[in-house]
Amino acid sequence: MNPMIDVRTVTKRFGSFAAVDEVSLQIRAGEFLTLLGPSGCGKTTLLRLISGFEEPDAGAIWIAGEDVTGRPPYRRNVNQVFQSYALFPHLTVRENIAFGLRMQKVPAVEAGRRIDEVMELVALTGFEQRRPAELSGGQRQRVALARAIVPRPAVLLLDEPLSALDAKLRKSMQLELKQLQRRLGMTFVFVTHDQEEALTMSDRIAVFDRGRIEQLGTAADIYHRPQTAFVADFVGEANVLRATVSARQGERIDLILPGGFVVSANAGIVPPQARKVTLSIRPEKICLTADRTDTGGAVPARVEEIVFQGATSRLVLVAGADLRLVALVANESSLRSALAVGDSVACALHPEDLVVVGWE
């Protein structure tokens, strides 16, 4: 099947700075794709290139099988939910939502029906005659959403639409957005710097850094199999470790961590000549045992800090001068109740949980 959006080696420069640097990306029809990255990484610029507010310096953008490069935004079949919502302050809620249909010259009866429908969909019925200034942040967000989906665009672009909401509302809106997208079967391209938001909502995530896509994959892919140290560190929490290759047996490599601890990992795509590698392991993947005698392959460490986080506790572990690890322990576990700051523990780093994210 043809992609809904086809970004073909697009470059966008501001002065000499390449905000988007030879990016290629295919977005499938009906997919919820998230562009994730820190601020200034180029994710918003890519969104604006798709919506037509920016034109690429090189490359082409295709939407629904048509080359739209050079087409102004009002001739592209995409709509955007703006970060600031950009609701028209001089129009009522209903007039705001009707704006796109008016521009498309949709007959009044059909327009009325579609507006009623979408207002019910986003639970705004009864607010028709309000002005944006008389709404709460969450309600404004819904108006912006309704306004953008009612013209039935091929793609809905969302530029950090939840960043202005408080944490609780943000959580519920994440689920609502995801449900809405499934119900409409519409292609959503969602921009965020919040990795948790990206993991919760996306079918696929494109992790951006410095104008390039670092990794493209499902939420589970990105989380469990990060391909670069940046992805490992940016998405979720990760222990990023430097190690020296000591031996290689087929798919398995033996590695020496700072302090002389020996672990092994899956070789994956690490080339044979690699001498040093960068490893990533998620805090919850570190298996702790309070056993102080038998360290059979596990790294002995001392508990330096315990931070209560609700369901879990975050442990900072010191295993020598150059090796610190962060681990998560369930607060309900017997291990947690047995541990105190200053205790010794053994940390087992299983080969399947150690992901190689770089080498030299």
Next chain:
Amino acid sequence: MQALPTAASARAHARPPKVVGWLLLAPLLVWLAAFVVLPLLVLLVYSFCQRDDLGRVVFSFTWENYERVFSPLYLRILGRSIGYAGLTTIICLVIGFPVAWFIARQTPARRNRLLLLVMIPFWTNFLIRTYAWIVILKGEGLLNALLQYGRIIAEPIELLYTPFAVLTGLVYAYLPFMILPIYVSAEKVDGSLVEAAHDLGAGPLRAFSSVIIPLTQPGILAGVLLVFVPAIGMFAITDLMGGAQVPLIGNVIQNQFLRARNWPFGAALGVVFTLLFVVTYALAQRRRRRHA
């Protein structure tokens, strides 16, 4: 919704006692009474008076002055004044709006520099600037010389002392008063609103008429008032650049006071004229309130 009660309570807390408020207002009230209310009352009283042969005001009641104001001759002059002022306002709006919008869309540093350029003419005396226009427009002036040099015309054309010269002078004098209030409104318009309009399928014209105009309407109204009202009464420009060709209401009033020495009639003209402003302003205010 949430912001409203807090803002209201903040105002309630900040409100000083009534006496302090009046004391702070006192200088302004005295000033207004002495230089606005009192002169207007004098004007009103004079407008019902008569004058003797030497031009002194005689305090005996008459409607005569008002009858004269509403005679065809003066109504025609008033109509012409409104016409010139209206045309000036429209030209200022057409030139001033794009300028104001353009300045408002620049980076803050460039905005200030461009605004300075708009205001620099105010540093020179108004009469001197008007004389500069005479130098430009007169028969052997700059513009004619340029046109002849460029072989666009063979003989100097009559520019000064024409309706064209009067309009040029009026537009030149009042353009900043159109640009500045529109700029203030335009600067507050969030650029993403225009983007949202484009995004929803509005081309440049539709975005302009359905988003930009409504959002800058307060500035447009203020600009129209600031240009139209004083332009009706302007007499210096019409005197200097129009010669005696196109007397407007301002010239007539000035003449009644300074040359004809008919203060009561001048006062009557002034009162009618002031009422005209008040009505225009009230209409504009009503429109603005409806908009808000």
